Amino acid sequence: MEKAMYQSHGVGYAEYSRNFNKRMQVERDRDLDYRQSLMMVREFDRKLQK
Template identity: 50%
Template structure:
């Protein structure tokens, strides 16, 4: 547990991951799970990108569904 400048408690994530997952994290985001688990700003940046990718994929699926059923 780490106490930040503002008195907020920052806890590190305890992640279980494989070598393949580590390689994929580096390939997709340029950081490893150790950094992802330790640095909140890095984690939030990665999760924001993941959220945007998810929303984009949902829009694409909805668009394809409309085209197929039109």
């Protein structure tokens, strides 16, 4: 989990746990990634419906 966290966000879990600002930045990035993936799925589904 530590390695994945560092590769994905450039922050280790220990720093993520200690630093509130880092945690908020990681969570904003996760939310953005999630929303972008939803948009991709919707677009893909829309194209399949045609």
